Each structure stands twice: as structure tokens, then as C-alpha cells.
Amino acid sequence: MMLETSRLLLRQWKDEDYLPFAALNADAEVMRYFPEPLSRSKSDELGSRIRSLISERGWGFLAVELKSTGQFMGFVGLHTQEENSGIPDVPFIEIGWRLASEFWGMGYAPEAAEKALQYAFEDLDTPSVYAFTALDNLPSQRVMVKIGMVNSHNDFDHPKLPKGHPLERHCLYKITREQWLATSE
Numbered sequence: 001m002m003l004e005t006s007r008l009l010l011r012q013w014k015d016e017d018y019l020p021f022a023a024l025n026a027d028a029e030v031m032r033y034f035p036e037p038l039s040r041s042k043s044d045e046l047g048s049r050i051r052s053l054i055s056e057r058g059w060g061f062l063a064v065e066l067k068s069t070g071q072f073m074g075f076v077g078l079h080t081q082e083e084n085s086g087i088p089d090v091p092f093i094e095i096g097w098r099l100a101s102e103f104w105g106m107g108y109a110p111e112a113a114e115k116a117l118q119y120a121f122e123d124l125d126t127p128s129v130y131a132f133t134a135l136d137n138l139p140s141q142r143v144m145v146k147i148g149m150v151n152s153h154n155d156f157d158h159p160k161l162p163k164g165h166p167l168e169r170h171c172l173y174k175i176t177r178e179q180w181l182a183t184s185e
Contacts (some may be wrong), residue, residue, distance in 0.1 A: 001058055003115045010062035010076060010112055013051040020072045021047050024100045033167060050075065059119065061096060064112050064125050066103075070184070073122040074099035076112035078120055081130070087160030088172055089152070092130045093120055097143065104139070110146040117147060121177045128176045134158075134167040141171065148183035149173040 003010040024030050025038035025046070028062040038046065054060035061077040081090045095116055097109045120129050131149055133140040141151075152172045161168045 001062070002056065003112075004064065004067075005111050005115050007067055008073075008108060008115075009029065009065040011065060012054050013063045014068060017072045018044050018047050020100070021074070024098065024161045025120060029101050030098065033134045033140070035161060035165070040062055060126070062116070064099065064108070064184060066108075067157070069100055072077050076109065077116050078124075078129070079136070087132065088154045088156050089130065089174070092128065093124065093126045095129050095131050095147075097140075109143045112167060113143060113147045114184075116178075117175065117180055121180050128174055129180075131173045132156075132158075132170045135169045135171055136167070141173070144173040145169065147175070148179055149175040150179070 001012060022038070022040045022043040024125060026040075027044040028037055031037040050061045054062065059078055061075040063080055064073040064076050065071065066073055074097065076099070077095070079094045079096060081087050081092055081094050083091045085091075095113055097113060099109055120126050120179065121140065129149075130152075131140075131144050131171075144151075150173060152174050154172045156170055157163070157168050159168045
């Protein structure tokens with residue numbers, strides 16, 4: 001699977017993506033809204049899991065490549081949250097992103113996310129797409145708003161974080177097909 005924007009390729013992962021992905025996941029700034037930076041082995045495990053899911057179902061968190069240089073930037077794409085995940089409103093399709101900090105502030109995340117939303121609504125025919133993040137993660141929430149998502153005001157404690165963890169509280173954003181159609185025309 002491959003999606004394309006004017007500046008970006010969203011594609012299946014390659015072996016050579018793992019090293020820059022590990023650097024991204026080890027970056028304390030990139031990972032400040034996650035429980036901890038990832039070791040090389042944990043990053044490789046995550047990359048392999050993402051890659052396998054794309055192979056199995058044909059879509060997922062796609063590697064993002066800058067077309068002008070071929071450089072791996074991170075990932076943007078779709079994932080499923082299943083009924084037993086402990087997250088409100090499940091099951092649903094989630095949109096998510098993680099880009100290396102050198103690519104922040106240039107509109108790449110919204111550009112790629114808009115393409116992923118298009119795929120979700122046009123190809124997967126899903127009625128809605130969700131995103132969630134720690135309450136403090138205002139940069140991701142800004143991307144959510146830029147792509148037309150709306151805060152559901154259904155905050156929750158992330159089920160994989162221990163009680164009292166500083167990132168425990170999460171917000172849940174949503175966009176419906178109708179909202180997407182209204183913003184994409």
C-alpha cells in the first residue's frame with residue numbers, strides 16, 4: 001500500500017527505516033508524551049509489529065518518506081482499537097502519527113493525516129475515525145483540530161498507564177465521514 005501527497009510518500013516499512021525509527025523513538029523530545037523513550041530493541045519490535053499489521057490487513061501506521069530526499073520521517077496512519085482495549089467508544093479506527101522533531105512545524109503531520117483520513121473514509125468506508133493523546137500533548141491536539149477532528153470531551157485514564165502516572169489522563173477526538181466531507185470540499 002502507498003499513499004502520496006504533494007510532498008510525502010506514505011508506504012510500507014523497509015528494513016532501512018528501523019535505524020532512523022530507533023533514533024526518533026530514543027529522542028526524549030519526540031517521546032515526551034509517551035511513558036518513556038524506546039530502546040533499539042523495543043523500537044525494532046514496534047516497527048516489525050506495525051509492518052506485520054500492514055502486511056496482514058493492507059493498511060496501518062505507514063512509514064512517511066519525504067519525496068524530495070527519500071528520507072524516513074516517522075509514521076502516520078491508521079490502527080484499530082478493539083472492544084477490550086479499555087478506551088471509550090471502541091471498537092474504532094484510530095489515526096496516529098509520530099515524526100522526527102526535525103520535521104515538526106512544517107505541516108507534514110496534518111498533510112499525511114489528511115491523506116490517511118481520505119483512505120479511511122473512501123477505501124475502508126468507516127463512518128468515523130478517532131485519535132487520542134495525553135491531555136498535555138497540545139501539539140498533537142493541534143494536528144487533530146487542523147484535520148477537522150473534534151474533542152469528544154470523553155477524557156479517560158489510559159488503561160496501559162499506572163494510576164497516578166503524569167500522562168494517565170487522555171483526551172479523545174473524533175471525526176465523522178460527514179464532518180470530513182464538509183472540510184475536504
